[in-house]
Amino acid sequence: GARDTEISLQINALSSLFQLLESLDNKKNAFAPEIFKTLMLLMIENHSNEIVREFVVLNLRITIGRMSHIPVGVLIDPMVKQATNHGYNNVDFQFFEGA
Numbered sequence: 001g002a003r004d005t006e007i008s009l010q011i012n013a014l015s016s017l018f019q020l021l022e023s024l025d026n027k028k029n030a031f032a033p034e035i036f037k038t039l040m041l042l043m044i045e046n047h048s049n050e051i052v053r054e055f056v057v058l059n060l061r062i063t064i065g066r067m068s069h070i071p072v073g074v075l076i077d078p079m080v081k082q083a084t085n086h087g088y089n090n091v092d093f094q095f096f097e098g099a
Contacts, residue, residue, distance in 0.1 A: 001013030001016075002014050002017065002038075002042050003042075007049075007051055010046075010049075010052050011051075011055055014039070014042065014052070014056060015059075017038065017039055017042075018059050018063060020035055021035040021036055021063065022066065025067055036063075036070065036074070037074075039059075039060065039063075040060075040074070040075070040078050041078075042056055043056040043057060043060065043078070043082075044078055044081070044082050047082060048086075053091065054091050057091045057092070057094070057095045058091075058094070058095075060095065079092070079095075
């Protein structure tokens, strides 16, 4: 659903992934990092889709705030690649400011 062409389905699927990530993280489940990586990939894949990308970026900010144990290093490589390939925008600056 996170890759569907319908934006409302994408947003609902992404919202569910963020909820699942928080739940799995709270239970110290080994699949939590995989959900996080998936969300990072979806952020990169949706660079041209401002609505979906902004939703992912802002929710990642919230997630990182709640889960301070997430290593910042896992964010740097994908964000640098994205900025190199596609440039950056205000959402990126908001993300860096809050992360």
